[in-house]
Amino acid sequence: VITLIAIRHLEIDGHRIEHGSEIKPGLLDEKTIAHLIDQRSVREYDGADRPSLYRLFWQFSGCEEKEELDTDEWGEYSLPP
Amino acid sequence: MNEQRRSTSYEHNPVYGTRPLIFHEQGAAQQERAEQEQISQAASRELAARDMALIRALNPPRLPDLGPPPLREPTLPANFESQAADLDREIVKRGIAVSRDKLMALGQERFAELLARDHDVRSYQRVLFGDLTAWPAVAHSFATVDALRTNLPPRRISEQLSGQGADREAAARIDGWKDLWKAAQVPESVRRVYEFHDCFARLSFGQSMRDRLSPDGRVHSRWFAGGSGIKVRLFQDWLSVLEGPHFKVVISQPLFSVLAWLCDEQASPPDLAQLATDWTGQRSPSDAQVRLSEAVLHGFLLDYRSWALWDFVGRRTRQTIDVGALEIWHKSLISRYPAIHRFHQDLRSFFFKPARADGYHEFDTRRHSLFVDEATQNLLGILSLLTALAVEDTALDATVARFQDGWLLAQGKPRRTLGESVEHKLTGAFPGARFSVNVEMVP
Numbered sequence A: 001v002i003t004l005i006a007i008r009h010l011e012i013d014g015h016r017i018e019h020g021s022e023i024k025p026g027l028l029d030e031k032t033i034a035h036l037i038d039q040r041s042v043r044e045y046d047g048a049d050r051p052s053l054y055r056l057f058w059q060f061s062g063c064e065e066k067e068e069l070d071t072d073e074w075g076e077y078s079l080p081p
Numbered sequence B: 001m002n003e004q005r006r007s008t009s010y011e012h013n014p015v016y017g018t019r020p021l022i023f024h025e026q027g028a029a030q031q032e033r034a035e036q037e038q039i040s041q042a043a044s045r046e047l048a049a050r051d052m053a054l055i056r057a058l059n060p061p062r063l064p065d066l067g068p069p070p071l072r073e074p075t076l077p078a079n080f081e082s083q084a085a086d087l088d089r090e091i092v093k094r095g096i097a098v099s100r101d102k103l104m105a106l107g108q109e110r111f112a113e114l115l116a117r118d119h120d121v122r123s124y125q126r127v128l129f130g131d132l133t134a135w136p137a138v139a140h141s142f143a144t145v146d147a148l149r150t151n152l153p154p155r156r157i158s159e160q161l162s163g164q165g166a167d168r169e170a171a172a173r174i175d176g177w178k179d180l181w182k183a184a185q186v187p188e189s190v191r192r193v194y195e196f197h198d199c200f201a202r203l204s205f206g207q208s209m210r211d212r213l214s215p216d217g218r219v220h221s222r223w224f225a226g227g228s229g230i231k232v233r234l235f236q237d238w239l240s241v242l243e244g245p246h247f248k249v250v251i252s253q254p255l256f257s258v259l260a261w262l263c264d265e266q267a268s269p270p271d272l273a274q275l276a277t278d279w280t281g282q283r284s285p286s287d288a289q290v291r292l293s294e295a296v297l298h299g300f301l302l303d304y305r306s307w308a309l310w311d312f313v314g315r316r317t318r319q320t321i322d323v324g325a326l327e328i329w330h331k332s333l334i335s336r337y338p339a340i341h342r343f344h345q346d347l348r349s350f351f352f353k354p355a356r357a358d359g360y361h362e363f364d365t366r367r368h369s370l371f372v373d374e375a376t377q378n379l380l381g382i383l384s385l386l387t388a389l390a391v392e393d394t395a396l397d398a399t400v401a402r403f404q405d406g407w408l409l410a411q412g413k414p415r416r417t418l419g420e421s422v423e424h425k426l427t428g429a430f431p432g433a434r435f436s437v438n439v440e441m442v443p
Helices: A031-039 B024-058 B079-096 B101-125 B136-143 B157-162 B168-173 B177-182 B187-211 B229-237 B256-265 B273-279 B287-301 B306-317 B323-336 B338-348 B364-393 B418-429
Strands: A001-005 A010-012 A015-017 A042-046 B246-251 B352-354 B362-363 B399-403 B407-411 B437-440
Touching: A010 B136, A031 A042, A031 B187, A031 B229, B024 B187, B079 B399, B101 B187, B136 B177, B136 B399, B168 B306, B177 B187, B187 B229, B246 B364, B246 B418, B256 B287, B256 B338, B256 B364, B273 B287, B287 B306, B287 B323, B323 B338, B338 B364, B364 B399, B364 B407, B364 B418, B418 B437
Parallel strands: none
Antiparallel strands: A001 A042, A010 A015, B246 B407, B246 B437, B352 B362, B399 B407
């Protein structure tokens, strides 16, 4: 699972993305992503190194992809078992 | 040449007490041997007895472990436990009515806030972060810039040799989110990380509530409808998504009330704002200063002292307080509430354990702390149950959640006399105690 982070200020399809912010999964197609990576406007992170907030809170972010917190982190966030 | 063999015999010399070499009588030799044997046996017995005495002296008999003393117990009805179990089952069955639309709207608003907090943390680049959701990754980021340490002086060798400073060393440890406030090198980064963390925890709670929302529009979960600590504070942040009218029954300063009853303390409960004024010198103390005075009071009530109190108050308020100032505030509470202090002094004497062979005993901090925590939580649990039973007596099927932090949530509208009924029920079980009960509608 990859998390995309903008490393420049971007404006894509009316979405303003600030430097250092996460790009919502599914917002860009593969070709645009490849182009932005080549331009050094976007950087890919492994999901384990930087989990996607959009995927973690898919119910509220409107993201279609899901990601769960590790079970050992539930206690830290007072989540029910 | 004289070829005749000459033999010479000598008697034993009595001056030196040596054994006779030649016995003129046959029986005398046997008697002598028997006597020698008796002497060596006696010497051996004496040596063994001396060794046993030494071993006994090195291993003194252990003092009998009397265990913690019995504490005063509330007067409860005979079938209290079954009533409590029935009520808890009923609360879960009833469920908490939640509006799906309100929950989604608030969740979306808070998700946008989370993205903003994420941006805030990363834009302040004293510390560069990767994953902000997991403690090991955040700790690694702070450690990379040598910021995962406190300003407390390290334990000197002279202190280690004399056994001092162990509590300060324990207080200086940074073991998780709850201790990050101690990293005093980069306070702005710490503040921003905490803002993100709180926002993340709040949103996780909301999403978890959304996951457990049943088709009937209610959350049927024991986990959501009870307990204590941080999850109760998180629950309060989502009260605005409840469906229909709800009210809260709040007991003011429940920890003080039960401990004052337990210790037979006659002094009245403190005004937290006044405490904050006394301690900080501010005539109109801020919310943070009132929270600080509450944390110090709770630390006193739970018998935290010195660096343990510093750690306790710091975790509650996320700020570093001068330990000298804490000592002064602690002493002012001792003079104000002598019965509570006396109770803790007496209780402490039951928690010393043998530490050395010479009979030296040391205080078992962990066991004492667990006992105090368990005893107070038990009383707060009873308080919560009695409050819920009193609410059920006046408004049937009303309680939907009850927490040990001194409040419960009920659906519908309360009767005007509810506060008095709850107070009556509580003082019946805790005779002589003073409780202040407030009933308020959830906005």
